[in-house]
Amino acid sequence: MYNILMYLMQFGIAVASLFSDKVRKMWRGQREAVRVLREKVDPDARYIWFHAASLGEFEQGRPLMEQIRAEHPQYKILLTFFSPSGYEVRKNYQGADIICYLPVDTVGNAREFLRTVRPVMAFFIKYEFWYNYLHIMKYRGIPTYSVSSIFRRDQIFFRWYGSAYGRVLRCFSHFYVQNKISKSLLHTIGIDCVTVVGDTRFDRVLQIKAAAKRLPIVEAFVGSGPRSPEQGVSVSDAAPKVFVAGSSWPPDEEIFIDYLNARKDWKLIIAPHVIGEEHLKQILDRLDRKTVRYTQATEESAGEADCLIVDCFGLLSSIYHYGSVAYVGGGFGVGIHNVLEAAVWDMPVIFGPNNKKFQEAQGLLAAGGGFEIQDSASFGKLMTRLEADADFLKQSGEAAGKFVERMTGATRKILSDVSL
Numbered sequence: 001m002y003n004i005l006m007y008l009m010q011f012g013i014a015v016a017s018l019f020s021d022k023v024r025k026m027w028r029g030q031r032e033a034v035r036v037l038r039e040k041v042d043p044d045a046r047y048i049w050f051h052a053a054s055l056g057e058f059e060q061g062r063p064l065m066e067q068i069r070a071e072h073p074q075y076k077i078l079l080t081f082f083s084p085s086g087y088e089v090r091k092n093y094q095g096a097d098i099i100c101y102l103p104v105d106t107v108g109n110a111r112e113f114l115r116t117v118r119p120v121m122a123f124f125i126k127y128e129f130w131y132n133y134l135h136i137m138k139y140r141g142i143p144t145y146s147v148s149s150i151f152r153r154d155q156i157f158f159r160w161y162g163s164a165y166g167r168v169l170r171c172f173s174h175f176y177v178q179n180k181i182s183k184s185l186l187h188t189i190g191i192d193c194v195t196v197v198g199d200t201r202f203d204r205v206l207q208i209k210a211a212a213k214r215l216p217i218v219e220a221f222v223g224s225g226p227r228s229p230e231q232g233v234s235v236s237d238a239a240p241k242v243f244v245a246g247s248s249w250p251p252d253e254e255i256f257i258d259y260l261n262a263r264k265d266w267k268l269i270i271a272p273h274v275i276g277e278e279h280l281k282q283i284l285d286r287l288d289r290k291t292v293r294y295t296q297a298t299e300e301s302a303g304e305a306d307c308l309i310v311d312c313f314g315l316l317s318s319i320y321h322y323g324s325v326a327y328v329g330g331g332f333g334v335g336i337h338n339v340l341e342a343a344v345w346d347m348p349v350i351f352g353p354n355n356k357k358f359q360e361a362q363g364l365l366a367a368g369g370g371f372e373i374q375d376s377a378s379f380g381k382l383m384t385r386l387e388a389d390a391d392f393l394k395q396s397g398e399a400a401g402k403f404v405e406r407m408t409g410a411t412r413k414i415l416s417d418v419s420l
Helices: 002-016 021-040 055-071 084-090 107-117 131-139 160-171 180-188 201-210 216-222 250-260 277-286 299-304 316-322 359-367 376-388 390-406 410-417
Strands: 046-052 075-081 098-101 121-125 144-149 174-177 194-196 241-248 266-272 291-293 307-309 325-328 349-351 370-372
Touching (some): 002 021, 002 131, 021 084, 021 098, 021 107, 046 055, 055 075, 055 121, 055 201, 055 410, 075 084, 084 098, 107 131, 131 160, 174 180, 174 410, 180 194, 201 316, 201 390, 201 410, 216 266, 216 299, 216 307, 216 316, 241 250, 241 316, 250 266, 250 277, 250 376, 266 277, 266 316, 291 299, 359 390, 376 390
Parallel strands (some): 046 075, 046 121, 075 098, 121 144, 174 194, 241 266, 241 325, 291 307, 325 349, 349 370
């Protein structure tokens, strides 16, 4: 049944590629993957294979790749993606020797792929459980690890009808899971090669923080340089209060823009998740503030504005450095985006109600550094308290930063356990 589904998936991708440029890139990339590997694989090299479905999983695997590359240069790194949203963004990543798409998990594709690469070990990030690739690697004795994985009771592996597919989990040499619940669930189906190490994303955000850029346009906008961790965040600081909204969607923007339109003492930075002219126009139409777009700004015009719209990619993690309070979007729809990139800068993080499946958000809530809102009223109540109570603002920001720091170390735990 599984193999029939894979052939149907392959056919579906082919058909969808006729109508979608994004799917067309994936279809071509998957078809060309083995040719790319035949051209680039060094037959005398020893490859460690990392597979990430998309960009988020890549960020979880990145600390492992970079530490292996730094400490074990005798290996080469192969990185594969399933989604174009990962591959197209990171196809020029310098931390891997070869980057390509992963062909659909048919028996023929898996055999040809593994015959060409001959990896000495493999790391599958989070939710990747490709039946044929994993069974062939187990048959060939290739150590295979599941990293930053997380399991929930409602997944197919733990249902009465999922036992056949659940056998794929026995192909892994070891699981490095995020929490104790995952370990307990795996134990219920007889899998005990499990270690709780946490999430490598915490290590990654510390790397991102260390590499943060100084942004003259943003510094001119806020009227000062980035805040140091020693300063903390306080409404009584001489520097202006800065509200940073990252990866926002229209339902998020309706809430915070309506509130901040009436609070001229706040500087507002909006980095929307979708950067398109139609969405940007919606934001501009809603704003009642002097606004400038990042790509059109000079230091002079940014300094005169009190709202900055970030209409380009790649800056958000550094922009958080300048904030007093962060809002991370997606919680009224697809699910919240990366809260850790904001929390690492020692400031409170606000997000919508669709956060229950995001362990890092639940951890922030429990630590007192994250805050869930349900609507405009709850957002206004929270913001009023953050504005009025400088100690509460500072303490919640410190709680966010300490939570991130406390959860780091998964990368080192994994690599100290794996035989390299």
